[in-house]
Amino acid sequence: MPAQILLQANPPADPSLLPDSILSLGVQLDTKDYLSKDELKAMKLFRRAADYIAAAMIFLNDNVLVERDITPDDIKPRLLGHWGTCPGLAMVYGNINRLVRKTDLNALYVVGPGHGAPAILSSLWLEDSLSAFYPSMTRDRKGLHELIKGFSAPGGFPSHINAGTPGAIHEGGELGYALSVSFGAVMDNPDLVVVCVVGDGEAETGPTATAWHGIKYIDPAESGAVLPIVHVNGFKISERTIYGTMDDKEMIALFTGYGYQVRIIEDADNLDNNLAASFDWALAEIKKIQSAARSGKPIVKPRWPVLILRSPKGLGGPKSFHGEFIEGSFHSHQVPLPGAKSSSEELEALQAWLKSYGPQELFTADGTPVPEILSIIPEAPESRLGQKRESFRAYSPLTVPRWQNFCAEKGSQDSCMKALGRLLKAVVHENPQRFRIFSPDELVSNKLDAVFDETGRNFQWDEQSRAQGGRVIEILSEHTCQGMLQGYTLTGRTGLFPSYEAFLGIVQTMMVQYSKFTKMAGEIPWREPCGSLNYLETSTWTRQEHNGFSHQNPAFIGAVLNLKPASARVYLPPDANTFLSTMAHCLRAKNYVNLMVGSKQPTPVWLSPEEADKHCIAGASVWKFASVDDGVNPDVVLVGIGVEVTFEVIAAAALLRKHVPELRVRVVNVTDLMILSANGKHPHALSDEAFDSLFTPDKPIHFNYHGYPIELQGLLFGRPRLERVSIEGYREEGTTTSPFDMMLCNHTSRFDVAAAAIRGGALSNPKVAVNAHGHESFIKHLAVKERDYIYRHGKDHDDMFNTPTF
Structure with a gap:
């Protein structure tokens, strides 16, 4: 017999209900003899x-x-x-x-x-x-x-x-x-x-509590x-x-x-x-x-x-x-x-x-289930729970617009995130039912708000956004964003998870569990590829001097680096144009965990669209405009990995050109972090020959890295002649201070880079060696003077982040 509903569906909530009356809110059904x-x-x-x-x-x-x-x-x-x-x-x-x-x-x-x-x-x-x-x-x-x-x-x-x-x-x-x-x-x-x-038991977990x-x-x-x-x-x-x-x-x-x-x-x-x-x-x-x-x-x-x-x-x-x-x-x-x-x-x-x-x-003589059991099994195989195409064969690739259409002019200044906002707006337009952004209420703060020119939020309990087809899910639960992104991705669509850098670590174990699933899926022939899990990490520690120490943490990079090499991809594009190229690639890629790290503040656009394309394809390149004699026969190699720390490398090169003209510097930028892995340890790893071509076979190399130095040490382990490498990165030092003081605190400033370059160049260039102590002392003196200015005036010099000239 059919169920008899004894209570009106969708009952109104009544805050004046007495405790015993709460039971009346539960739905009651007459279930006796319901099934034949x-x-x-x-x-x-x-x-x-x-x-x-x-x-x-x-x-x-x-x-x-x-x-x-x-x-x-x-x-x-x-x-x-x-x-x-x-x-x-x-x-x-x-x-x-x-x-x-x-x-x-x-x-x-x-x-x-x-x-x-x-x-x-x-x-x-x-x-x-x-x-x-x-x-x-x-x-x-x-x-x-x-x-x-x-x-x-x-x-x-x-x-x-x-x-x-x-x-x-x-x-x-x-x-x-x-x-x-x-x-x-x-x-x-x-x-x-x-x-x-x-x-x-699962219901006791924090992620489940919010997912309701x-x-x-x-x-x-x-x-x-x-x-x-x-x-x-x-x-x-x-x-x-x-x-x-x-x-x-x-x-x-x-x-x-x-x-x-x-x-x-x-x-x-x-x-x-x-x-x-x-x-x-x-x-x-x-x-x-x-x-x-x-x-x-x-x-x-x-x-x-x-x-x-x-x-x-x-x-x-x-x-x-x-x-x-x-x-x-x-x-x-x-x-x-x-x-x-x-x-x-x-x-x-x-x-x-x-x-x-x-x-x-229950079973016949040959082990087949008896007919009564089979009578409730769906007859069409594709209707059965184990054979639903949504679970293993549902991927529909995105239409990704031509990213070059959204580039900034070389030599200008642009925010990497604002540039991405322009691209993502077009992605939403081209893919109205195959793309969503899952964000912990930070889209505007992260300068991606151009998306809202095309779409809105999908918060159905807000009368301003319900039933509007919004492509943005904003909920202040990283766990819920991550889970929704996983479900959306594994059933054939593509999503993006932008977040403040310091708080992506909240979903680290979820990301690891997901990567285990996709690692095994990649080894199973009947599971077809799905889109990649795409993380966009911004509001980074280098420009979180206003929020303070609690908002300074690049550790999620290390979590991705620990994944199986076949799955892990970490990109640190140095400017708006390279970021556009990287995002377009990640939105097309399948079966990876992609992490993109970048700045939301305006920074120099170093490369034209054509140069950015080649740079991203290579994963790293010599930046001749900042190098001495186009980087030929250097005394030292300076490497920037990350937006702000690369700026400091360029500023250091300009500083050295002025004060230590005898020092021959090669500047390299790395945008694909995985190329540094020892030969054979990652699909993107440079061969030893290519590594030596880029970084020289024997000259000192100084890395100015956005993340924790130990991560780079782990990547480079297995490369020959690592005694020539020095690395600076985030040292877990920070507070509410000025942007440049954050660089000084973590030894990633132009002065720190320049001092390392002088020490390295002195090992092979006698003209540098003869005055190395004096040059390094002067550079350190400039750093002290800069910090004095910051503490006296409460801000950096106004021209501190002007584009260096050579």
């Missing part, structure tokens, strides 16, 4: 089969249908995996299958408890999606044996959901990101519903919907969960406050009917919200559905053992009977557990 007898039987059988296979995967090496007594030899030598969350995940999987088959629902399944891989893999086998990608894992006895035997064994599936799991768009290792990834996946995917299970606000950035006219299911089974590894201690009033109050309609599912004796009715209700609510928006009469602040699924942890597993509860306690979290291989008592309990599912009632 055949449907109910099929759902129960699917659950039993998925749970049986999931449990067998953790324990069994052989005898996978328990057709004889289990022996110690049938047990794996290492028992790995997590049982506790699996029954709930399989239950949800079966319900999604029922809906897809019944309504042709276009759905993806994102699983927050990623360690519930056995439930997902068993369901994928039952729907015959594994064999589509792994031909040996057929839906028969042979394929089942391979799946069960290989799980958590060398060469088999790992214990966490990963890129090798069909249908997955989320790495299941670190908790907290499933919900924001789901919201990113449905953006600009109007027909897609992502069913996202959030475990009650994702509904406020979903325009139902242009995007799909996320159906969150909070799986409350009460326990983590060895402790109660916060959500597990909250009663229904508290849960309803919390999620009503977030803006959701809440439906609590907790009748353990009627879970299948209850969950099926709740799914149908939730999808009807989603359809209502979307239909209103798409007909031009949107619901203001629509209340999207959320399901709270209460079920015992490890449902269906051993009830208790050795006087301790297992089902419904933390003892079921991982392996409920860890001594099954060595303990006859535990082995007997395991056999009783597995036989309780009645495997002979």
Whole structure:
């Protein structure tokens, strides 16, 4: 029978409600006998089969249908995996299958408890999606044996959901990101519903707590919907969960406050009917919200559905053992009977557990699932959760305008970020449904506001921006921006994450988890490439003297450098034109983690568009205009890597030309940081011959680097003759001071560079050596005088950042 909704949908919030009245905000449904007898039987059988296979995967090496007594030899030598969350995940999987088959629902399944891989893999086998990608894992006895035997064994599936799991768009290792990834996946995917299970342990994380606000950035006219299911089974590894201690009033109050309609599912004796009715209700609510928006009469602040699924942890597993509860306690979290291989008592309990599912009632003689189970599997393979093209074959490349059209004139001054704003405005225009910017409320501050000439923000709870098709998501949660960007990217589109440099580190582990996913995806032939994850790091430490020490931190560079070389790309373009070239490249690139670092303040435009193009293609080049005799036969090589520190290198070269004319200087700029890697360690690494051609075989090299010097030391390790290299960069020194004093504090000023050049040049040039001490002392004296001026007047000299002349 159809569900009877006992409460009006989208109830108004009433701040005067008494505590007991909060319960009335929860949606109630009549779920008794909701499914037909055949449907109910099929759902129960699917659950039993998925749970049986999931449990067998953790324990069994052989005898996978328990057709004889289990022996110690049938047990794996290492028992790995997590049982506790699996029954709930399989239950949800079966319900999604029922809906897809019944309504042709276009759905993806994102699983927050990623360690519930056995439930997902068993369901994928039952729907015959594994064999589509792994031909040996057929839906028969042979394929089942391979799946069960290989799980958590060398060469088999790992214990966490990963890129090798069909249908997955989320790495299941670190908790907290499933919900924001789901919201990113449905953006600009109007027909897609992502069913996202959030475990009650995961729900305790900061990223998840903020991600609940994702509904406020979903325009139902242009995007799909996320159906969150909070799986409350009460326990983590060895402790109660916060959500597990909250009663229904508290849960309803919390999620009503977030803006959701809440439906609590907790009748353990009627879970299948209850969950099926709740799914149908939730999808009807989603359809209502979307239909209103798409007909031009949107619901203001629509209340999207959320399901709270209460079920015992490890449902269906051993009830208790050795006087301790297992089902419904933390003892079921991982392996409920860890001594099954060595303990006859535990082995007997395991056999009783597995036989309780009645495997002979679930599978035919050849190992195929019985027809009743197959009756809820979607008939069209492309409709099945494991074979949705959005999860592995959805990339649509951007139309990137000709970047040269947005360049500044060589010799002028321009902000790298303002130049990018002009380009990104055009990118938005050319790609109205394939490109979004995810920014922690810093787009204007970072001088990218030209984008707003073309588009707006997509904040649906703000009457000024709702239903306007805005391409900018601004929320002051780096975690939410990152998760949305991941979901958007992995489902075929391209995004950009601009941020203050100091705070990108907040998402470092999320970025690492994502790179692990894409690293594995790149090794899997059936996963097609996707766009790159693009970070734009600005408001850098070199010009964060006004906000102070807290805003000075370039450490995210090091985090990207630590990634697998095949994935990592770090660019530090020195001016507006090279930045335009770099951005255009990154927006076209696939499968990388791209980090671009630059300044938002006006700085000299050193290169013409043609020169910028060649410079970026090479990754580094000699800047002849700042070098002595075009850089031929130098005494020392000065290298700038980063906008402001390169300016200081150019200023140092001009200073030396004036005060130490006998010193022969070569100036090099590096824009692609990865070329410095030792030969063979990165795809972009210079050969030793090319390295010597650029930096000379034997002359001293002084690097003025935007990041931490130790990062450069690690990159250069393995290059020959490194004793000639000196490096200065960010020294973790800073405060609220002047821009040039920041350079002095971190030994990256023109005076520091000039002093290093004199010391290096003196080693081979007698004309420099004879006066080296005097020249260096004079340069240091100039630095002291400059600092005195700064502290006396509270500012730098007015001409301090004028373009140097030669």
